[in-house]
Amino acid sequence: MSQKQNIQLPEGSLGKQTTTLNLGPTHPATHGVFQNILEMDGERIIDAVPTVGFIHRAFEKLAEHKPYYQITPLTDRLNYCSSPINNMGWHMTVEKLIHAELPKRVEYLRVIIMELARIADHLVCNSVIGVDTGAFTGFIYVFEFREKIYEVFEEVCGSRLTTNIGRIGGFERNFSDLAFQKLQHFMDTFPKAMREFETLFNRNRIFMERTMGVGGIAAERALNYGFTGPNLRATGIDYDIRTAHPYSGYQDFDFAVPVGTTGDVYDRYLVRNAEIWESMSIIKQALEKIKDLDPTVFHADLPNFYLPDKADVYTKMEALIYHFKIVMGETEIPAGELYHAVEGGNGELGFYLISDGGRTPYRLHFRRPCFIYYQAYPEIIRGSMLSDAVVTMSSLNLIAGEIDG
Amino acid sequence: MLTNEIIKQRLTDKFGEQVRHFEEPYGMLTFETDRDNNLKVMTFLKEDEELGFTYLNDLTAVHYPDNTGQELAVVYMLQNIRTSTRVRLKVFTDITQPDVFTASGLFATSNWLEREAYDFYGVNFVGHPNLIRIMNVDEMDYFPQRKEYPVEEQTRIDKDDAMFGR
Numbered sequence: 397m398s399q400k401q402n403i404q405l406p407e408g409s410l411g412k413q414t415t416t417l418n419l420g421p422t423h424p425a426t427h428g429v430f431q432n433i434l435e436m437d438g439e440r441i442i443d444a445v446p447t448v449g450f451i452h453r454a455f456e457k458l459a460e461h462k463p464y465y466q467i468t469p470l471t472d473r474l475n476y477c478s479s480p481i482n483n484m485g486w487h488m489t490v491e492k493l494i495h496a497e498l499p500k501r502v503e504y505l506r507v508i509i510m511e512l513a514r515i516a517d518h519l520v521c522n523s524v525i526g527v528d529t530g531a532f533t534g535f536i537y538v539f540e541f542r543e544k545i546y547e548v549f550e551e552v553c554g555s556r557l558t559t560n561i562g563r564i565g566g567f568e569r570n571f572s573d574l575a576f577q578k579l580q581h582f583m584d585t586f587p588k589a590m591r592e593f594e595t596l597f598n599r600n601r602i603f604m605e606r607t608m609g610v611g612g613i614a615a616e617r618a619l620n621y622g623f624t625g626p627n628l629r630a631t632g633i634d635y636d637i638r639t640a641h642p643y644s645g646y647q648d649f650d651f652a653v654p655v656g657t658t659g660d661v662y663d664r665y666l667v668r669n670a671e672i673w674e675s676m677s678i679i680k681q682a683l684e685k686i687k688d689l690d691p692t693v694f695h696a697d698l699p700n701f702y703l704p705d706k707a708d709v710y711t712k713m714e715a716l717i718y719h720f721k722i723v724m725g726e727t728e729i730p731a732g733e734l735y736h737a738v739e740g741g742n743g744e745l746g747f748y749l750i751s752d753g754g755r756t757p758y759r760l761h762f763r764r765p766c767f768i769y770y771q772a773y774p775e776i777i778r779g780s781m782l783s784d785a786v787v788t789m790s791s792l793n794l795i796a797g798e799i800d801g
Numbered sequence: 802m803l804t805n806e807i808i809k810q811r812l813t814d815k816f817g818e819q820v821r822h823f824e825e826p827y828g829m830l831t832f833e834t835d836r837d838n839n840l841k842v843m844t845f846l847k848e849d850e851e852l853g854f855t856y857l858n859d860l861t862a863v864h865y866p867d868n869t870g871q872e873l874a875v876v877y878m879l880q881n882i883r884t885s886t887r888v889r890l891k892v893f894t895d896i897t898q899p900d901v902f903t904a905s906g907l908f909a910t911s912n913w914l915e916r917e918a919y920d921f922y923g924v925n926f927v928g929h930p931n932l933i934r935i936m937n938v939d940e941m942d943y944f945p946q947r948k949e950y951p952v953e954e955q956t957r958i959d960k961d962d963a964m965f966g967r
Contacts, residue, residue, distance in 0.1 A: 622908070
């Protein structure tokens with residue numbers, strides 16, 4: 397009898413030797429809306445059937461009815477742990493569609509924001525692995541610094557979690573001095589806490605025993621399952637969109653792509669930690685690079701797409717015309733079809749956009765890394781203990797918003 | 802270096818007229834094939850040593866209601882992970898009998914992506930191990946991302962989309 401059939405046997409059936417356990421959708425250990433119907437033999441998981449779609453919000457359908465600049469808030473809600481990367485990915489997709497060239501300073505400022513978001517994303521993931529293995533301390537250590545990152549976002553765009561940061565063509569306003577001060581404060585204080593966090597976990601006996609050899613996947617299987625991001629790199633494949641298909645000036649930076657070997661929870665944890673250090677180095681380089689550039693530049697000259705300054709709209713005819721054109725959707729948009737991907741917190745976040753020249757996309761498909769690699773979850777946890785399944789889930793950094801789209 | 806010209810040459814050498822409409826929108830080689838040939842082409846792309854498109858990046862469907870007889874397109878995006886080259890393969894099918902062979906035997910990635918395409922566009926992936934709805938409720942009896950279904954509830958009269966709608 398196959399395992400799938402076993403799951404479908406009615407309760408109390410004589411042929412049933414295993415226990416069906418329903419984990420989720422609102423289980424506190426799953427950190428999100430995930431349901432897994434597990435078939436258990438004692439404490440071992442024989443099979444799992446994941447169910448997704450509990451918070452599906454039809455973003456692809458909504459996007460077909462929204463002008464380009466209104467789609468950014470939808471992308472916020474995909475991977476809400478690193479919204480700025482999603483926002484930037486969308487802006488870059490539209491800029492690619494309209495063949496816009498951005499000033500270097502804008503690209504570097506974007507890199508700073510995206511790397512901050514990556515740090516925040518990885519911090520959540522790694523500290524939560526600690527929580528799931530019974531160590532709450534690390535979570536408290538680093539969450540202070542996630543807060544500091546959010547303060548930078550707040551200073552730049554006014555919001556924290558679902559940021560809606562930037563515009564097509566650049567940022568809505570220049571970075572204030574306070575934003576740079578807050579960023580510098582973060583850069584100065586975070587390494588100490590991060591080292592403390594690593595000292596707490598990296599060679600911690602309990603943590604290692606709970607994570608090493610747990611939830612592993614071979615490189616070949618990971619590729620076949622469409623893994624990307626830290627989860628793929630933990631298996632030993634150095635595929636990173638930032639180096640494979642550079643965007644937003646990443647080719648100007650010097651950084652390493654950390655890889656693991658076994659693809660288990662511990663490797664994923666180490667890869668994410670290493671990426672945090674690489675992100676720190678990228679931010680440092682970006683801050684160096686923007687010193688030589690004109691500090692007043694924060695957007696490209698794209699009058700047909702970038703909203704003019706509000707004060708100008710009231711006083712200048714030209715600004716009023718452009719404002720009207722953008723808001724009413726009178727701007728010429730080229731027809732075409734393109735794919736643009738950015739390295740999100742969890743991997744390749746892709747935007748497949750078909751434009752027919754209308755004011756809204758004809759079709760927009762989000763390639764959501766979580767959704768694609770979550771289907772490997774039953775294969776990864778098969779044969780492991782229930783408690784390992786929980787740790788595996790948090791180490792994959794599954795975000796319900798990104799899975800359901 | 803794996804360029805678009807080489808890929809195109811290899812494909813036309815192998816399949817001749819069966820692969821067509823080669824384009825390069827925004828640099829990505831895009832081509833079409835018949836729906837009966839999608840697995841043959843993808844197997845060739847995957848297993849040919851020179852091409853080596855072993856990675857299915859994305860799969861989705863698009864609805865073109867005015868394209869009579871070929872209303873639904875299934876779009877595959879494959880990638881050579883070594884050279885980071887991407888290609889896009891399209892298969893068109895009519896909407897009355899949208900049967901396309903499943904790629905889930907070739908790429909495990911396509912299992913859920915095909916379920917998603919089925920859920921929203923009703924593409925019937927022949928041979929799929931578990932072709933059931935993934936996001937929407939099982940009881941749903943239509944395919945909501947097809948163009949005939951508007952986003953707003955049609956019984957509402959308080960919203961006039963004549964000015965701002967598509």
